[in-house]
Amino acid sequence: MTDQSVNHPGRKIMPHVGKRRARPxxxxxxxxxxxxxxxxxxxxxxxxxxxxxMQAVADRCGVAKGTIYLYFPSKEKLFLATVDRAMTRLRESVRSAYEPVADPLERLEVAIRAYLEFFRDHRHFAELLIIERAVYRDRKTPTYLEHRKAHRGEWEKVYADLIEAGRMRDIPVNDILRFVSDLVYGTMFTNHFAGHEYTPAEQAHILVDILFHGLLSPSERRKRSRMG
Incomplete structure (x- = not known):
């Protein structure tokens, strides 16, 4: 008797062969x-x-290791694609939050809040940025900065329109972009490493309040303005 068949008088019983699970x-x-x-x-x-x-990724995903290699030929390709996906999801999440908001100044606060909420809810994405910087120090531009540069146009227009409308000081748009981007980027990593007592909404409101109104009182600003 073999595992190929079982013979009985008058009939032949074949071994059970399970059906292949249909792919959804x-x-x-x-x-x-x-x-x-x-x-x-x-x-x-x-x-x-x-x-x-790669086997650990396959196990987590519930597929064979060979399947991973069909999509990503190396661990490096897989890792960089993973970071790129994280930044794409960040952009989509922030955009979906601020797009319904009409006023551009309110948009900025909503965007900052959504940014901080995203990294609060996806802490592992912040870890990916740290790992990329540690492992690929020779990369001229990290993935995060590549995405920031590629999608800065929409915010350039927002700031330029605010300046033209007289709602924002006439200072170089590039300076505004760099300052605001660095501010929220640094806040995100401070939250990641040390935590924060405020919610993302509260943090966004504080950041925007200081950004819009500054630290100085109106009288002190007038005084310094007269001093040249």
Missing amino acids: AEDTPAVRREEILAAAATVFAECGYAETE
Whole structure:
């Protein structure tokens, strides 16, 4: 008797062969790629770059290791795609929050709040930025800054329109962009490492209040203005 068949008088019983599970209709290559990147983000953030193995990502995703290599030929390609996905999700999350807001000044506060909320809710994405900087120090422009540069146009227009309308001081738009971007970037990492007693909404309100009104009282500003 073998595992190929079992013989009985008058009939032949074949071994049971399980049916292959049908792939869900939504299990497309794009969906599978997204699942792999989501799993990789968690594994890289938990284990670090050096300690992450492709098998661990496959196990987290519930696929064979070979499937990972079908989409990403190396760990480096997988990691960089994971960081890129994180930044794309950040941009989409922030944009969906501020797009319904008509007033550009209110938009800024909503965008800052959404940015801080995103990293509060996805702490592992902040870890990916740290890992990228540590592992790929020779990269001229980290992924975060690549995304910031690629999508700065919409905020350039917002600030330029505010200046033209007389609602914002006539200072170089590039200076405004750099200052605001660095401010929220630094706040995000301070929150990540040390935590904060305020909610993202409260932090955004404080940042915007100081940004719009400054630290000095009106009388002190007038005094300094007269001093030249």
